[in-house]
Amino acid sequence: MTVMEALKNRRAIRNYTNQxxxxxxxxxxxxxxxxxxxxxxxxxxxxxxxxxDAMNRYEAMASTYLQERFPTKPHLVESSxxxxxxxxxAIVVTADIVEDDKDATEDNIFAVCSAIMxxxxxxxxxxxxFVWRTRGVGLVHDSRMHTFIGAGDxxxxxxxxxxxxxxxxxxxxxxxxSFEEKTTWL
Numbered sequence: 468m469t470v471m472e473a474l475k476n477r478r479a480i481r482n483y484t485n486q487x488x489x490x491x492x493x494x495x496x497x498x499x500x501x502x503x504x505x506x507x508x509x510x511x512x513x514x515x516x517x518x519x520d521a522m523n524r525y526e527a528m529a530s531t532y533l534q535e536r537f538p539t540k541p542h543l544v545e546s547s548x549x550x551x552x553x554x555x556x557a558i559v560v561t562a563d564i565v566e567d568d569k570d571a572t573e574d575n576i577f578a579v580c581s582a583i584m585x586x587x588x589x590x591x592x593x594x595x596x597f598v599w600r601t602r603g604v605g606l607v608h609d610s611r612m613h614t615f616i617g618a619g620d621x622x623x624x625x626x627x628x629x630x631x632x633x634x635x636x637x638x639x640x641x642x643x644x645s646f647e648e649k650t651t652w653l
Contacts, residue, residue, distance in 0.1 A: 473591050478641075480596025481550045483631030488556050492593050496630070499589035500560075503582035511563035511575035512582050515616040518556045526551045528611055529604050536603075547604045554629040558586075559612065561622040572623075579625045586628060596633030599626045 468476075497514055505511060517525050529551050533544040551557070562579040565571035583599055590597040599605075605627035606612035612624050 468592065470588070473588050475641075477587060477591060478596075479598040480631075480633045480636075481598050481629070482634040482636065483550075483553045483555070483596055483629075484634055485553070485555070486632040488595065488630060488632070492595065493556060493558075493630070495593060496586045496589045496595075497558075499585045500582035503578055503585045505578035505581070506571065506574040509563065509565075509571075509575060509578070512579050513561045513563075513618070513622060515559040515561070515618070516556065517559065517616075522551070522554075522557065525557060525615065528615055529606060532606055532609055532611060533604065550598065550600070550629050551604055554631045556630045558628040558630065559616050559624060560626050560628065561616075561618050562625050564621045564623055566621070576623065576625055583626050583628065590630055594632070595630050598629050600629065601626055 493516065497516075500512060500514065501510065503512075526548065530544070530548055533547055537543050560579055560583055562572070562575040565575065587597050587599065601607040606615075607624045607626060612627070613622075616624075618624065
């Protein structure tokens with residue numbers, strides 16, 4: 468598979484089998500993240516791998532959060548929790564905050580986004596499904612996630628990644644706007 472094929476075929480996978488993921492594959496995904504470009508080689512990422520009993524605690528936290536956020540939408544809460552209930556592994560990724568340097572902090576967030584995309588491509592190559600969540604069940608914008616993973620005050624949660632062996636599903640072609648409509652040549 469070429470890089471272009473991997474990019475074109477990439478999908479957010481939210482439904483997984485109950486097959487455990489081999490630790491070696493998780494480690495390969497984490498290693499791929501460390502090859503991402505980053506300003507001044509700060510390597511501003513940290514990975515919190517959630518599995519086993521920690522996933523059960525995460526599910527309880529996510530359920531509470533979603534019920535508070537969407538009290539009149541139980542179907543939305545239920546469908547959002549499905550990914551947490553079926554995935555064997557979640558990885559929360561943080562970026563380092565550089566004290567008194569907003570620009571460097573922002574550069575770190577960009578680097579972590581690049582690291583997450585590298586993880587996604589590695590997961591694709593390993594035959595694993597992957598979805599990067601920020602809002603909702605990802606709890607990126609909620610302080611409970613920060614506390615749950617034990618992140619320091621100098622860390623910002625950028626994404627929660629759910630990984631697993633995907634259930635069989637029909638992949639539909641993604642409708643994308645042509646780069647020509649999104650490009651200005653100067």
